[in-house]
Amino acid sequence: MVSERQLEAIKGAKVLMVGAGGIGCELLKTLALSGFQDIHIIDMDTIEVSNLNRQFLFRQSHVGQSKAKVARDAVLKFRPQMSITAHHANVKDPKFNVEFFKQFNVVLNGLDNLDARRHVNRLCLAADVPLVESGTTGFLGQVTVHVKGKTECYECQPKPAPKTYPVCTITSTPSKFVHCIVWAKDLLFAKLFGDKNQENDLNVRSSDASSSAHAEDVFVRRKDEDIDQYGRRIYDHVFGYNIEVASSNEETWKNRNRPKPIYSADVMPENLTEQNGNVAKNCVVDTSSVSAMASLGLKNPQDTWTLLESSRIFLEALKLFFAKREKEIGNLSFDKDDQLAVEFVTAAANIRAASFGISLHSLFEAKGIAGNIVHAVATTNAIIAGLIVIEAIKVLLKDTDKYRMTYCLEHITKKMLLMPVEPYEPNKSCYVCSETPLSLEINTSRSKLRDFVEKIVKAKLGINFPLIMHGSNLLYEVGDDLDEVEVANYAANLEKVKIQASSVTLCSSPPDFCCSCNDADVLLFCFFNIFSLYFMSFYYLFLSCLRCYLSFLLQLLMGQCLP
Ligand SMILES: Nc1ncnc2c1ncn2[C@@H]1O[C@H](COP(=O)(O)OP(=O)(O)OP(=O)(O)O)[C@@H](O)[C@H]1O
Ligand SMILES: [Zn+2]
Known part of the structure; x- marks a missing residue:
């Protein structure tokens, strides 16, 4: 039973749902049945035969059609008075920028990949819109709440790396x-x-x-x-x-x-x-x-x-x-x-x-x-969709103390199948939602600006369109029309770039690098303290004891420091 207060919040809310797959279909139905009136859906996919066993808003005749549009039409059949806007598009499309996100009271994710989740997280932070994030694998599932400044963001904790083999x-x-x-x-x-x-x-x-x-x-x-x-x-x-x-x-x-x-x-x-x-x-x-x-x-x-x-x-x-x-x-x-x-x-x-x-x-x-496929379980998706709606309502009412991350377990543990946990506070050293500089140990005399951009900024940090400043100097910006100096900088090693940029050598008080990301207008500022490994190795050799130096070398060999 919902209270008057809850009903009012539900009716007045404008919700963005990203992903209309296994979780998304359940979620849209639950939102509609809970009384939500105004929903936008973004999904880039079309319906496949393999979706039909669990994405119950879709039928055989819909195969090949947009998931977002068919899901909208299916729900409008039993809730014709609702306003549902379907976007058959990638959420990373620049048209879904900060301004677009700002119109919503809450964003609900039913996605299946890290890249899109990180993107939505960053947009939600930039637009200051709460995000309810979710995921399922087989019988397991979880729902988490991310409210800027109140709870951790989706990227506050490192995600486990996919399993690899020697x-x-x-x-x-x-x-x-x-x-x-x-x-x-x-x-x-x-x-x-x-x-x-x-x-x-x-x-x-x-x-x-x-x-x-x-x-x-x-x-x-x-x-x-x-x-x-x-x-x-x-x-x-x-x-x-x-x-x-x-x-x-x-x-x-x-x-x-x-x-x-x-x-x-x-x-x-x-x-x-x-x-x-x-x-x-x-x-x-x-x-x-x-x-x-x-x-x-x-x-x-x-x-x-x-x-x-x-x-x-x-x-x-x-x-x-x-x-x-x-x-x-x-x-x-x-x-x-x-x-x-x-x-x-x-x-x-x-x-x-x-x-x-x-x-x-x-x-x-x-x-x-x-394909690392864990076969989807329709009931897990349904449970998770229900939990998303429960958290969304708390978010709309700003019932901060009641927010919960909830885990759906495979077996009953401590008499519970659904395990609620109080959300964590934002991680003070999260490079996405805090301004704490990232410390990067890198051999600046060997590593090129290109390595830094491609391997660290883009691949590791997921910043697709970086703009890299050193002080007030622009070091790098994505684009085909780089001038000669920028092209030369890109191929040069970091030490050289730095010297050219500001005539400051890398030393014990390394300057900050600011890497601002223009992804769909997301204003993500990320500060780097770059330590020169080259410098550090001498530092260790002369100022520290031999043991420290050896352990430093060992760390290098073990790959704990970035190349
Ligand atoms: N960048 C994105 N922009 C928009 N929609 C996305 C994006 N990434 C993923 N999605 C959508 O998120 C949904 C995730 O749903 P789900 O996990 O059930 O995957 P699926 O592709 O439908 O099923 P399966 O992977 O099991 O075949 C998909 O419909 C997919 O199109
Ligand atoms: Zn964070």
């Missing part, structure tokens, strides 16, 4: 199916279909000087080479020759099962792969319909293919990429929604798994592992 496990000693999947998608798929120039530790010696047969880059298709031949050559190289080389290393296999090389001729008689030569080239195709499974008559994605079936899919998928999607080769990166890519990766992972004595998996399972 390179040598992936390249040489896989022991789980996930290792084979990572190898197949991040190394083999990337090597064959992605950017040829990117570094790729396939550890499969694409050239071997000691053997003339392997003196060239095997991954490059030879001039006029038949696609079947090319496929078999790749197959024999990565599953045969390379495994043979790897398995000859006695030390590695002392306590492990030695892998067995697999050559295409052992698995498939020559004629088996030629059965589908009907792949007409250069005809216009809908890439989503290109499927090696379909052309080999394999229907059920939940079946586990045999080694023979995996090998045939491997060759067929490779062939289809060259026959039907040749233009994309060189620019592809693995996408869990790309059927042919998933087929290729599943097949390659299965063949590698067979080689290493690991059990094979179905396409359905492999897709889940490759």
Whole structure:
């Protein structure tokens, strides 16, 4: 039951909902049924068949249409008096600027990625609009409240890094199916279909000087080479020759099962792969319909293919990429929604798994592992949507003491399935919502301004359009029309840039760098104290004891300091 006070707040509120997927559909319905009258929805996606099992505002006939618009129309059917505005667009579009955000009383996120969440967080801070953030994975979920100056912002706490695996496990000693999947998608798929120039530790010696047969880059298709031949050559190289080389290393296999090389001729008689030569080239195709499974008559994605079936899919998928999607080769990166890519990766992972004595998996399972998919649970989304609305109402009433971060747990813990926690205060050293300078240890005599911009400011801090000032001097600004000095600065190391900019050398009292971000008018100011590692290493050497110096070097070696 809602009180008069709550009802009044609900009726007068203007709400922005970002994301109309699993959480978003539930949320829009709950907002409508709770009495909200004025809602804007932003979602950049169109409806896919795979959304229909849980995004219940959508039907089969809506596949291909805008999620935001269909969600609006579905709700207007049972609440026609509501004002719902649908934006089929990316929330990062500059039209959704600070001014746009300022018109709302509260912003509710139902997103699925860090990048968009960070962007909305920064806009909400700049516009001073409260944000209710949410997320679900399977049975787990959480809702958090972010009110500028009152609670922590979405970026106050570092987010856990995605799980990674040691390179040598992936390249040489896989022991789980996930290792084979990572190898197949991040190394083999990337090597064959992605950017040829990117570094790729396939550890499969694409050239071997000691053997003339392997003196060239095997991954490059030879001039006029038949696609079947090319496929078999790749197959024999990565599953045969390379495994043979790897398995000859006695030390590695002392306590492990030695892998067995697999050559295409052992698995498939020559004629088996030629059965589908009907792949007409250069005809216009809908890439989503290109499927090696379909052309080999394999229907059920939940079946586990045999080694023979995996090998045939491997060759067929490779062939289809060259026959039907040749233009994309060189620019592809693995996408869990790309059927042919998933087929290729599943097949390659299965063949590698067979080689290493690991059990094979179905396409359905492999897709889940490759795409880090945790299958969504509709009831979790519904619970989380309900909690978002509860927090939104508290925010509208400014009931600060009642705000709660709530975790939806998988198992009952301390007699609770929903665990409410009081929100934390803003983190005083958060580079997004506080003005505390970030300390950056960097070798200023070796690192270029470009490294600082690309690797730290853009990649790590998520500032897409930075403008970097040193004092009142402009060091860097995004844009094609950089003048000569700016272009030279960009390629120069930080020490040089600094000297040119202000004639102040890096020393014990390093000056501040101000990095202001113009992302969609978000005024994010970020101050850096840049310490020169070069300077610090001498400082440690002369002013500190030897032990400190060694521990400093150790930190460097362990990668705790930025390069
Ligand atoms: N930058 C963005 N701008 C607008 N909408 C976004 C942005 N990023 C993500 N979204 C939307 O957020 C929603 C998240 O919903 P959900 O997590 O259910 O994902 P989904 O894509 O619908 O499902 P799945 O990923 O499981 O196939 C999606 O509809 C997606 O389009
Ligand atoms: Zn913060």
